[in-house]
Amino acid sequence: MKLFDLKGGVHPEGKKNLSAERRIRALPLPKKLYVPMQQHIGAPAAPVVNVGDHVFKGQLIASAQGNVSAAVHAPTSGAITALGDHVAPHPSGLPVPTITLESDGKDEWCAIQGCEQPLELAAEEIAARVGAAGIVGLGGATFPSALKLNVSRGVQTLIMNGGECEPYLTCDDRIMRERAVEIVEGILLIARAVDAKKILVGIEDNKPEAIEAMQAAAQGTAVKVVTMPSMYPMGSEKQIIQVLTGLEVPAGGRPADIGVLVHNVATAFAVQQAIRYGKPLISRIVTVSGGAIKTACNVEALVGTPVQELIDFADGYVQPASRLVLGGPMMGQQFTNTNVPVVKGSSGVLALMTTEIGQSEASPCIRCSTCVRACPVGLLPLEMAAHIRAADLTGAVALGLKDCIACGSCSYVCPAHIPLVHFFNYAKGDLAAQERSKLKQEATKKLADARLERIARIERERAEAAARRKAAREAKERAAKEAAAKAAEEAV
């Protein structure tokens, strides 16, 4: 198949050999699980259990709130011991609403209902079951999958993302090698849910075994496996669309606008499990790797498992880690507290050494334009950073700040080690805050105007009422006077 060019991009050292040959192993059942209510983009789920309740594995413990949200299920059987705050899998390490579940060690499933003939289900039914299973995009964006299926009905092309372009990560590689048949069934279910005409699975050429396994599993189906060159950020939604179809998602638009839907291969597995067996999304494959990890591996971890248990399972550190990262090194987030739980979007736990990070103090920009050549979006990172430094957000937006996908290619290549993408995310945050405060101001102004109008109206009404009363009184007095005059006249 003809592939299209990706603009820019970088070639970071893959480091996938650390864990690529390690089979997925299930993590031993943890004693305590910390299940956050927010593991997805959108509104946090609301708990439907109370402290002291006994829950079975797979039982709903928090329901989705509103349109953009995802349900949360019990990862194992046991007792709810707390509904409260626990450290978030976020660089801030701030507490977030979390359900604490103490495992009873039995790992007993609740009553689940699968489907013998999943490929005969109606599209709406597939989307509904995906939503009920609490499935979110497992590639890292964690967008609720059911919603994505509902807004994408009738797309031309379904693209399954097996790019896994982040260095170190091998979770998608392993799941494609080991669970290809299930993934293909999941892909066909997703395709049925959106009525896609064409199904492409894009896999980078640094995963030949995964390509082979997927090709074998896809034999005789409408699923077509495509080998793509290894380049970062090949696995980014907009970029994989560009490479496989030659189309671009319009600025501010969605892939569905150009008739494309992109899902991650691991999401397809979760969809298959949910529909064929009725199992909700309560675990995921996580790569534990990095130069400071003794035995890099791929594990299937229950959502809510403290990261420390994964590090222990990998035989701990071979030497002290200089930085701990959740996700891949290019877009992952640093964390400091190893009590943070694995969530639906955690693809990797990395313990990196200083030499692997290769970061040094920033020096002045020499305008070498290496960042311009690396940007897959066609932005001018050096110019945007200069505007943001000068607190000129408008200028940065005019240069395309909102089109930045925060892939980090510019920061990766910058010889001056300027934290470019940090500038951009800072500016995006500032912009969002500005927009929020503008909305708030507008709302306040509307309320104030309404209040003034209300006061004026009340006063006006009061004055009118007073005038009416006065008129009535005068009329009465006049009538009385006239009556008195009439009486006097008559008396005369």
Added chain:
Amino acid sequence: MNPIAHSPHAHAPASIGKVMATVLLALVPATLFGFWLYGWPAVNLWAVALIAAIAGEAFVVRMQGRKVRTVIMDGSGILTAWLLALSLPPYAPWWIAVLGSLFAVIIGKQVFGGLGQNVFNPAMAARVMLLISFPLEMTTWVAPSQAPGLLESLRITFLSQPIDGMASASLLGHVKTEFTRGIGLDQALVGYYTPMDMLWGSRAGSLGETAAVLLLIGGLFLIARRIITWHAPFAMLLGVAVPALLFNAIDANHYAGPMVHLLSGGLMLGAFFIVTDPVTSPNTALGQFIFGLGCGMLTWIIRTWGGYPEGVAFAVLLMNAATPIIDQYVKPRIYGRDRKGVALVVKKEL
């Protein structure tokens, strides 16, 4: 360092120091050839230029209260002085090098705010300042392959004692002079233009600008190492060669051909080491091409019709001034938008 760092948590093994070191490495062959060709005075001049630049930059950086070591170690000041030295007449007196180097790193760079902030290429700004202020010293050339001893060379560099019978003219200067005497190219080039000598650099000229082949090799090395791209150098050579070819075809006796232009003066040095200066050139491939083309055409125009025989430095400074304008108009197309920045419209399929 801040305990919490933003992604990415991986970085390419690159640094400003490494970039500068690679460029210096690419300059070594042409520089060594210049030393061999013109002897010890060239070495003296080069060394004086470097020392003056380091000392001058250290002094002003210290006055600014910044870390001297970091600034010197980035290598940009050394590179500037090195390029300036290569563009000086090899027997120029020491104070030319000192003045030029100080002007380049202090007025040309630090006054603007240091590395990355200057509008004009510091080496070229210094060269033009010297050429305008000291036209005699800056246009006294020597024929190659003279070998003054070390002691004699010190007298040349530090006591400004020219030695009889050494003076020569550069090809471009010679041609310009001959034109004023009404002599056409057919006669003017005789004995001055031997293509093989021009190619290897055995001619009168600046310290490091003559070895066309070695400069080309250095440039190709930088392209291979992805320090520079082909756009600006290629466009500059094109900008000189195309008008030269056209006008040479019209009147061969009055307009020199493309090979004469490409192999003379500071063109090769300019194309691969000056117009590729990232700080003072545009930041997109197309912008760099336009910039290089402008540098080339202006060079040809100044050489052909201007008052000076050589125009590379002037052309570069003029185009440096145009860089912000080029950057304003030449921007890459953003994903999902058209060239004007408007979001793409979805074509409705029937």
